[in-house]
Amino acid sequence: MKNIIELLKRHFVFVLFLILFVFSLVVLFSSNRYHKASFVSQSSDWVGKIYDWRDQLQRYLRLKEINDQLALENANLRSQLPENYFFIDTTTHNVQDSIRKQRYFFRSAKVSNASVNRESNYLTLDRGRLGGILPNMGVINNGSVVGVVTSVSDHFSVVLPILNPKFQESVKMKGSGDFGLIAWPPGSDPAYADVKDIPKHVQVSIGDTVLTTGYGSHFPADLFIGYVSELNDQPEENFHRIKIQLATDFRKLSHVQVVSDILKQEQDSLLIQQQQRDGVEDNN
Amino acid sequence: MGSKTITSFLRIFFLLFLQALVVSRLQLLDGFVLPWVYIFGILMLPFDTPKWLVLILAFITGYFMDLFTGPMGMHMTACVVLGWLQPMVQRLMSPREGYDAIQEPTIQKMGLSWYLTYAGILTFCHHFILFYAETLRITPFWYQIGHIVFSAIGTLILLVVGQYLIFNKKVKN
Numbered sequence: 001m002k003n004i005i006e007l008l009k010r011h012f013v014f015v016l017f018l019i020l021f022v023f024s025l026v027v028l029f030s031s032n033r034y035h036k037a038s039f040v041s042q043s044s045d046w047v048g049k050i051y052d053w054r055d056q057l058q059r060y061l062r063l064k065e066i067n068d069q070l071a072l073e074n075a076n077l078r079s080q081l082p083e084n085y086f087f088i089d090t091t092t093h094n095v096q097d098s099i100r101k102q103r104y105f106f107r108s109a110k111v112s113n114a115s116v117n118r119e120s121n122y123l124t125l126d127r128g129r130l131g132g133i134l135p136n137m138g139v140i141n142n143g144s145v146v147g148v149v150t151s152v153s154d155h156f157s158v159v160l161p162i163l164n165p166k167f168q169e170s171v172k173m174k175g176s177g178d179f180g181l182i183a184w185p186p187g188s189d190p191a192y193a194d195v196k197d198i199p200k201h202v203q204v205s206i207g208d209t210v211l212t213t214g215y216g217s218h219f220p221a222d223l224f225i226g227y228v229s230e231l232n233d234q235p236e237e238n239f240h241r242i243k244i245q246l247a248t249d250f251r252k253l254s255h256v257q258v259v260s261d262i263l264k265q266e267q268d269s270l271l272i273q274q275q276q277r278d279g280v281e282d283n284n
Numbered sequence: 285m286g287s288k289t290i291t292s293f294l295r296i297f298f299l300l301f302l303q304a305l306v307v308s309r310l311q312l313l314d315g316f317v318l319p320w321v322y323i324f325g326i327l328m329l330p331f332d333t334p335k336w337l338v339l340i341l342a343f344i345t346g347y348f349m350d351l352f353t354g355p356m357g358m359h360m361t362a363c364v365v366l367g368w369l370q371p372m373v374q375r376l377m378s379p380r381e382g383y384d385a386i387q388e389p390t391i392q393k394m395g396l397s398w399y400l401t402y403a404g405i406l407t408f409c410h411h412f413i414l415f416y417a418e419t420l421r422i423t424p425f426w427y428q429i430g431h432i433v434f435s436a437i438g439t440l441i442l443l444v445v446g447q448y449l450i451f452n453k454k455v456k457n
Binding site: 012013016017020021023024025026027028029030047050054117118119187 | 301304305318335336339340343346351352355356357358360361364365367368417418419424427
């Protein structure tokens with residue numbers, strides 16, 4: 001026993017190193033596996049405040065540019081307004097005052113921290129649960145897709161942008177309406193992404209527009225994602241290899257809108273009911 | 285010793301903020317070059333700092349850097365290794381007559397080639413571990429090695445230029 005203590009004393013620094021190193025590795029691996037827990041740090045209040053302070057300074061320096069962007073965005077939103085509504089069946093319900101009912105609700109938020117050059121990128125917004133933001137809401141900028149909210153604290157929220165390999169959303173080609181999946185190769189250029197799973201018989205040409213489908217219910221349908229910028233088809237594959245230029249400039253992102261789908265719960269619960277009913281029939 | 289320790293603490297915290305607020309925002313070649321200058325606070329610890337204190341300070345530095353940059357553990361792991369290697373590299377490179385007790389490892393006191401070797405070894409080790417702790421995979425191998433090497437060179441350039449800018453003034457006064 002005495003010998004062990006002597007040994008520990010002599011190699012005190014090495015033992016300390018081992019303890020700290022193993023501790024760091026445990027933290028590293030546990031935070032990667034439960035990636036939500038790791039954002040407690042990003043959204044934690046004092047780091048959030050420091051980033052907020054830095055961002056205020058930066059926003060002040062870019063006021064003119066942001067004003068222009070806001071004016072443009074206001075004009076855009078005004079002209080888009082009717083598109084956020086959907087028709088209730090007019091043949092039977094035309095007695096109502098309005099033939100439309102609101103489906104999507106937009107909240108504005110400021111980006112207080114963003115990375116674009118990592119393997120997996122995230123954005124932090126300065127609005128959280130108290131500002132009405134919940135996980136799984138879509139985030140857009142100027143009518144084009146930015147990402148999806150993944151975790152929320154009281155005053156901040158973390159967004160999984162397109163520039164993250166975990167981001168998954170179905171997309172469609174504007175002309176033909178064929179569906180594909182968007183994917184961003186980790187660590188690649190933040191101005192581009194790939195579109196997969198569009199079969200070769202669909203005609204795709206450079207300059208085609210890529211839109212959201214509205215199926216995932218994170219985003220309304222027909223939001224802008226980007227343009228086809230390159231086609232690298234391989235003869236032995238059945239699907240196109242499409243590279244698109246993203247409509248959102250992630251390096252200059254400062255104001256975004258968070259979309260909440262008012263009817264999401266209704267839509268989801270109907271599907272779940274149907275699936276449960278199918279399950280019961282199968283059991284019988 | 286007292287004022288030296290306080291200076292070291294202040295330097296570490298100043299560099300953490302500098303890294304988080306300014307240097308991490310630099311987008312050199314689309315993020316291919318990503319300098320981590322905050323390790324300067326650990327590299328500049330005086331020669332007579334006890335080894336255990338270097339380790340603890342490096343660990344704390346890594347912890348705070350992790351708070352700023354996202355998933356916990358990356359900078360902690362890299363900094364703990366840095367804090368363990370720093371006294372070893374210093375001992376390996378000690379001049380024949382040993383270090384003077386008051387000396388700090390700066391270019392002005394130790395010379396440029398000594399400093400580049402010292403900081404180069406430590407910076408490369410730190411960046412190497414940091415990068416693989418972040419990605420946890422080795423696939424585009426040469427791209428990754430290039431990223432590490434050029435980031436380390438970027439860090440070294442900033443460290444050397446920074447020292448010439450800061451410490452030359454002190455000599456004049």
